[in-house]
Amino acid sequence: MSNRVLWLLAGCLSIASAASLSDADAQALLRQSDLRRNGWSSYVGRVKITDYESGKADEEHLYQVSQKGPDKTHVEFLSPREKGSFLLMLGDDMWVYLPDTSRPVRITPLERLTGDASNGDVARTNYAYDYDATYLRREKCGDTECDVLELTAKRKASTYHKIVYWLRVADAQPVKAEFYLTSGKHIKSATFDEYRPVAGTTRLVRMTLYDQIRKQSHSVLEFSAFQPRELPDKLFHQGRLDRF
């Protein structure tokens, strides 16, 4: 067999490898990437969001996030002007508790926050639960070889209609993303900036969201104090939403 035939065969195998990934494993790849953000089935952690306008720090928000399974998220708002507020997401159902209403108020999926960073960016980080993945291509993103997935919302509570998601080939670690509304408008982009070992897993600790409508705005999300913790089911009951 000549060298020319061997190179041809290797090329075919490489193409077949990429094709098989696109056929069967995009969703598995997405699940693997979620482990970088949701490494445990039940956990608690804090998210600090700093909004920047024209490069200068503007507002800060602090949240305590408790998550159990892919569909139960309880968010406590800790920044001064939001203290005493809570958000609960149970599958597609959402409630918000605001101190001035003193009761859990049912909210529609459209009432998720948008802007630089949204409640959805804090509370809906299990993409394999919210989106169907399709394999698009493999390409360089900076110095890293990436698999590119297209995620399409499969739940009405999904934060975005479509996400284009770049994952590092070596370990499916998220590198960057683009977020789209139902209208097709490109609303935000994200870079996943820093990962660190946390309680035996490697977790995302810092990401940046860039507003594609107001180009001068971006938000930095810092994840801290994340730890696995057994959480009682009743923490995720709307009737207890006012209790920290």
Next chain:
Amino acid sequence: MNARVLILVPLFCAVSLADDPGCAPDSPTGEIRYALSLTEEGSFAAGLRVPGADTGNLLLLEPSFAYKYGDRWRFSTSLAGLAETQGGTHEQVRVRETYVGFTAGDLDLTVGKRILRWGAGYAFTATGILDPPRVATDPTDRLNLNEGRELGEADWIAGKQEITIVWASAGLVDQHQPGVRDTAAVRYGVMFDGFDTSVIVAHDGGGSTLAGANFTRVIGDAVEIHGELAWRQQAAVLLGGKYTLRSGFSAIAEFYTPPNTAYYRPIGMPASAGRQHYGFLRLGKSPLRELPGWKEWDVTVSFVSNLDDGSRIGVFDAGRRVKNHFRAYLHAQTPGGKPGRSEFGAIPYSALVSIGVTVQM
């Protein structure tokens, strides 16, 4: 055995069951939450039809503190100190809430003064038997001055079901408020097929019994509907809905018809007026949406009308947040209707404007 005993016996039984070590978390830790806000508000009433000052000033200091130990114990208190100047100056300290809570497995026990809101309505409620008075022109209690009831409460949660038993005093520590009686109430809540529903039965000491139900349901991405039906001598009905636009603005509409009985009758309404019908409409930027270029602003316009006497009141609220700790706001309302012969027409001014600033820590 009276209703008070019926409520207290399960409470004490639950406390004795609470020694089950299996309920305790592995390593309980204490957590603290606190907040402090200071509000300064000036008001001006135009077209005042009664003797008195047409300008006023309010200084409001509101501290709150909460402590939780593990998943078992919690303590919460929220106070409001007011200095109000309208002609003369009056100071007052209100205990909005102060309660102790204890969790034993699926059971939560609470004793103290606490705000409960069981009604599903936004501007009105038919089933909110223990709720603070719902004011259609200020449904969110914009200055956070509502106070809770002194009560003992047991909550049992299992899956999507919840049973709450409450005995609320007309005033053990606080002074008795006119029209408020000791109340024993049971609420069963369940989530099924997207409907968040509650069934409520309550009995006022020496008074009548209320039975009612309410629901909320989200339809699609943008629509929420809610309703309440209560029976207390006669039926009270509330139907409402909310529509959220993709732009982030939302509209809330409600129709409410209470009977003109002692329990439902507004202050000043003659007993001969018969059943009343109300309409409510609110347009605003949802406080949950951070619109590009609008994220510092909260803006709402509301309109309430008594459909029987034709009186109405318009309310405008605008607020702007500044950085992390400051908020400036404007609140204005203008009533209309036959003076002295209609519900909102009896309000003794033609317009009220309040401007304030709040510092939050």
